[in-house]
Amino acid sequence: MVAKEKVYKRILLKLSGEALTGQEAFGIDPRVLDHLALEIGQLVGIGVQIGLVVGGGNLFRGAALQTAGLDRVTGDHMGMLATVMNALALRDALERSNIATQVMSSIPMSGVVDHYDRRKAIRALSNGDVVIFSAGTGNPFFTTDSSACLRGIEVDADVVLKATKVDGVYDTDPMKNPEAIKFDQLTYDEVLDKKLEVMDLTAICLCRDHDMPVRVFDMAERGALLSIVRGGTEGTLIQ
Numbered sequence: 001m002v003a004k005e006k007v008y009k010r011i012l013l014k015l016s017g018e019a020l021t022g023q024e025a026f027g028i029d030p031r032v033l034d035h036l037a038l039e040i041g042q043l044v045g046i047g048v049q050i051g052l053v054v055g056g057g058n059l060f061r062g063a064a065l066q067t068a069g070l071d072r073v074t075g076d077h078m079g080m081l082a083t084v085m086n087a088l089a090l091r092d093a094l095e096r097s098n099i100a101t102q103v104m105s106s107i108p109m110s111g112v113v114d115h116y117d118r119r120k121a122i123r124a125l126s127n128g129d130v131v132i133f134s135a136g137t138g139n140p141f142f143t144t145d146s147s148a149c150l151r152g153i154e155v156d157a158d159v160v161l162k163a164t165k166v167d168g169v170y171d172t173d174p175m176k177n178p179e180a181i182k183f184d185q186l187t188y189d190e191v192l193d194k195k196l197e198v199m200d201l202t203a204i205c206l207c208r209d210h211d212m213p214v215r216v217f218d219m220a221e222r223g224a225l226l227s228i229v230r231g232g233t234e235g236t237l238i239q
């Protein structure tokens, strides 16, 4: 039974960078951005406060660049800059849908976006603006899963919602094993013990230590986001 009213007042929504590619060969598919603007607009419409983190996997990942011969820290810097590009594209799509949006970056980028400031972010969220936290944590060797959980905890979100390319957490990677079995619910320790790779384990530890629930769900499933903020059980809940 799904409530008509929202059960979450403030959320941290982590969007898959990789899923932004959509049907394009590389980069960002504008149709994915438009779909996201529609879904996010529905939440804004019922008064949900939304912090966003978008990944960079559609453009660059430090680990992949290292495999190709680049220095790892340089690769991670490139990955973090990729998340800023995605954040700018997302802001553009949201603003075209008349959704007030601010982008903050963990890496100072004067003249392009504001530097991350927790108090300003909380004020903006309280005013109903969508706030996109870009450039990850600002540090190499992390991922945007960790930055999403970190920012979610900092701004006192009710939940971290990881919107990704699969519809939940499975016992093995469902992209590689069609027989994989899906979980409806898991504890943080079960994710850690089983080394389930849907989310990086640093992020899970952080959420466990700060009692931040995480729901993993399919970014492409229409209406899933709205349903979840009203108490729907799409995907897998980790708590």
Ligand SMILES: Nc1ncnc2c1ncn2[C@@H]1O[C@H](COP(=O)(O)OP(=O)(O)OP(=O)(O)O)[C@@H](O)[C@H]1O
Binding pocket: 015, 016, 017, 018, 019, 054, 055, 056, 057, 058, 144, 145, 163, 164, 165, 166, 168, 169, 170, 171, 172, 173, 174, 175, 176, 196, 197, 198, 199
């Ligand atoms: N046990 C598992 N259950 C579900 N998915 C898993 C599991 N193990 C690995 N995965 C993989 O994890 C992926 C999601 O994590 P990943 O960090 O790669 O993507 P993302 O965070 O959505 O993208 P980006 O890093 O670009 O933001 C899924 O596409 C899935 O293939």
Ligand SMILES: O=c1ccn([C@@H]2O[C@H](COP(=O)(O)O)[C@@H](O)[C@H]2O)c(=O)[nH]1
Binding pocket: 017, 054, 055, 056, 057, 060, 061, 062, 063, 075, 076, 077, 078, 079, 080, 082, 083, 135, 136, 137, 138, 139, 140, 141, 142, 143, 144, 145, 146, 147
């Ligand atoms: O705190 C962070 C966050 C990210 N990175 C680098 O950016 C890329 C893209 O992020 P994804 O989470 O993989 O989408 C990541 O692979 C890292 O290289 C970072 O260094 N620090």
